[in-house]
Amino acid sequence: MGRILSVAEAIDARHSVRVYKDFPIPEEIRKQLDDFTENCNKEGNLHIFIRYNDADGFDSRLAHYGSFRNVKNYIVLAGIKQDDFDIRCGYYGEKIALYAQQLGLNTCWAALTFNKKLVKKLIPDGETLCMVIALGYGETAGIPHKSKKYSEVVSIADSQPEWFQEGVEAALKAPTAMNQQKFQFVCFNEKVVARIKGIGSFTKVDLGIVAYHFEAVSGHKVGFV
Ligand SMILES: Cc1cc2nc3c(=O)[nH]c(=O)nc-3n(C[C@H](O)[C@H](O)[C@H](O)COP(=O)(O)O)c2cc1C
DSSP: OOOOOOHHHHHHHOOBOOBBOSOOOOHHHHHHHHHHHHHHHHHHTOOOEEEOSOGGGGOSHHHHHTTOBSOOEEEEEEEOOOTTHHHHHHHHHHHHHHHHHHTTOEEEEESSSSOHHHHHTTSOTTOEEEEEEEEEOBSSOOOOOOOOOGGGSBSOOSSOOHHHHHHHHHHHTSOOGGGOOOEEEEEETTEEEEEEOSOOSSHHHHHHHHHHHHHHHHOOOEEEO
């Protein structure tokens, strides 16, 4: 294996991958992913876990319809549903997905096209399943999505600090449900806020995802309104 990618490089390299090779995830990589996930759970007060060598989660007509093939591993985003649960699932789910990319793996978020009935059975009583992320060695690396422009996702486009522009560009590379990109970043007195713009599905999860991309590249925290 080559050198590990930086988070910024992982953001550039990441695209949704829905078809996977049979190659299993080696034990040492699994250990790194599990340790990383445990830290995210502590930080985000969540119960995220990874299922390895379990084809059942994506064994459904819906998953095939959604063009998933040979998904043998997946990340389950769950926890006690309180406060900003969906935003936190987005934020930490993407943090783990990008770490997986750094380790040479591929991913694809799935809110709908997986075997929800079966995955729900893995969740302890009192907890809620948010969604899952397919994980593995992709048949391809995927392709870049069609993206909105910088000026379409910021409230004031002119004379913003460079780090803000870089953060927004990183957010534009993030996955969003149906590639809807219904978010906006606002920068005022060096403080950054992200908000949902328009109506869509899973926009809160998307907001957490794009906020993580922004923070990872700009080094500046994002607040939510
Ligand atoms: C919250 C969320 C839910 C998604 N749900 C599904 C899904 O159910 N099925 C699917 O095939 N892709 C799903 N996707 C993947 C998106 O279609 C994909 O991220 C988007 O088209 C952008 O492409 P990219 O990830 O290659 O950049 C989802 C993505 C996100 C962020």
